[in-house]
Amino acid sequence: MNPDFQAFVQTLVQGLLTGGIYALVGIGLSLIFGVMRVINFAHGDFLALGMFLTLFLFKTVHLDPYFSLLIALPLGFALGYFIQRFVLSRLGDRLSESSMLATLGLGLIVSNMLLLGFGAQPQTINVPYANNTFTLGGIQVSIALLVAGLGTLVAIVGLNLLLYRTELGRAIRATAQNPLGAELQGVNTRTIQATVFGLGVAFAAIAGVLLLPLLYAYPTVGETFTLKAFVVTVLGGLGNLPGAIVGGLFLGGVESLGSFYISNNYRDAYGLIAFLLVLLLRPEGLFGKTVKRV
């Protein structure tokens, strides 16, 4: 293979796998926005919570990080459910700005609690496979990254089955489209909203677990991922789930290629610039219908 081309493919593959994780983070945010029209500013902090949970379980009971998924998933769901049901729902029909500020507050509480509990030092876990790679057709792939990508795939397929094959999913979609109409059909929208927030948080927590073998955990790591999630969902169109997947892959690819070909220093800027351009030129997202959202 032509070495230039091989470098390109290598960079792209790396980017797309990272993008898979971005997609997982973004989907949770987009799901919450799609149903409740709330931009969850605490999203990345829930991811950080997932990371630290994994870290904690590994250090105390030597639980393999991937097994902590089984704990992070229900715990994340319960936390999200609780927050929506007993905190955010109290905001009632006040402006979405209040919810935005409330989630910003929740995020600050989560990240600062982590800081109090674990200190500011970046920490990670040592698992034998964390740095393993395998080579496929001249392209190096990190195993942990591949597992993360596969995890994303499973989570997305699972969410799709839930949304389109179950009664609960039907109720969620109905609530997203028309809360009042759903209510009239006997859907308990409060429960549904809490369920959706729970799902969103669970997704963030899963992403955190999958990321831990790859990244250092520190209390404010969530800030970065909240921003990535914003970028992903805006690229894909807020509330558009397939869009979030493509948005995640797109962001991963753009970052990876941009830092390889332009400058690594501006890695975080490429996504932000794409984000601003999309906000300004196509607020409905890259793939949405061309109806202007007011």
Add this chain to the structure above:
Amino acid sequence: MTAIAVKRPRALSFGNLWISAGIIAVLLLYPVFFGKAMNFGVSTVLFAGFAMAWNILGGWAGQTSLGHAALLGVGAYTMTLLAIPERGPAWLHSVGIGSGAAIAPWWGILAGMVLAVLLSLVWGSLTFRLQGSYFTLSSIAVALILRLVAINEDFTGGSQGLFMPDLPTFFGLDLFDRRVEYGLAVGFVVITLIVTHIIRRSRTGYALQAVREDEDGARALGIDPARMKLIAFAISAALTALGGGLYAIYLQAFEPHTLLELPLSVQIALMAIIGGRTSLQGPVIGAVVLAVFGEVFRNLFSSANLLIYGVLILVVTLFAPGGIMGLFSRRGRRLGTAR
């Protein structure tokens, strides 16, 4: 005309000047009693000014920015770069401007204010088309892009940041003396209060509130919402850059990781909102309350000082949408009906 003389209500007023006078008096008395805690004093008073400046856009125009650290940074960086001869002045000299000598901080601050206004006009005219939360998201993105520039470019000192070895005296006063800095910070708050009171009485203030409440309703009354928001942003930017310059003097050395990061923007916004964005002096109150809280719990929470911000903003959104000042009046001490 009726024959009965009824006392005609007045609406046009500067708002309650006594509260502002009281605030200034308290600020001026602080060094008398707490002369030992001047670091705390200077930074608290500067943040009170930042919160007031933020509120011209965030409260009066109703546009929640989470990117004000960038404007603060423009003020701080411009002033500092011009004060270090090897940086700004040397570059200006190489393109044929000036003698290459250090530029006095007051001119540097003025230049920073001008740059901040220009930035806000470009920034605002691009992003004010976005509604509500979308504007907030875009403000984060713009500020973070500027932060990356500051970290990665040489002319801003890169991730090392900048250090000001010395500054000329200001009317014979040493600018690195905390008492002098305290006086300047109080002056900054006084300016933001004066500007706010003038807005309160002006056509602009009425138009801004109308835009905040209902853009179409405002348009029907001949008000151009985009223009009003730009005016608010420009005033807010100029004042924030002014404070940014003073903050740079206070810090003497700063790096982009602390000066331009998101938490600083969040802090400024939350001070104003917790204090009461629809009240005239709410942001000052919010800044002081939060700073005192932070100081009291310093030992308990050490670096987790934003915890109190998170708790209070949650309490405010849930139970007191008018912020702290809102608690003191029937429907919240509104900008409009505040006396």
Add this chain to the structure above:
Amino acid sequence: MTALNAVTAPLLEARNVRVQFGGNVAVHDISLSARAGEIVGLIGPNGAGKTTLFNALSGFVRPAGGTVLYDGRDITRLTPQARARLGMARTFQVERPFEDLSVLENVMVASFLRHRGHKAEDLAYSVLERVGLSDRATQPAAELNLARRRRLELAKALALEPRLLFLDEVIAGLNPPAQAEMIVLIQQLADSGLAIIMVEHIMQVIMTLSNHVVCMAFGELLAEGDPKFVANHPDVIRAYLGEDDD
């Protein structure tokens, strides 16, 4: 008066205004004109496109075709705020006070268009007296009842010192005494030289007030002319009876 009106040029003239939302034509080539001192009534069943036409005339919706002339000048592409500055004022069907402001302050937002400082405040107050809201001046607008909110809408429009006034259902929903007061007020405004275009549901109100009536249905012109002619027009009667069926 009528003889004079016949020769003066119209203040507002809409020619073949068409409004489209996607593929739906909401207003289909409607023409109308209004002279100073004249009241033009716009009627039609629900969904006839009256409010959409208002939005097109006041600049909130951009027409897909046709022209709007004001004082002989083409204003088809002007923004609502530019039209307000030229002397066109409107009320909203769903009244929208600035709820955080007091009643007086609401009106001052408008009176500041042409006046500064205390002059703006004086004008706002005198407009409030005119619409009978001066005793509520310091009350927060959010606390007003429906009838007073309607008056406030009108007060805000009047404080712009307009030459042309669009009234979107300011009477429907009021109780009979309030209706009567509003009718007198509108007549006074017209007598003082304002051109008024009003949408109203209550036939009788339109018939008493209007000099000229335009009836729309499904975005199209059904009939126009003097009130009696329109009221007895078979298409108009059919349109209104048809509405009664559902």
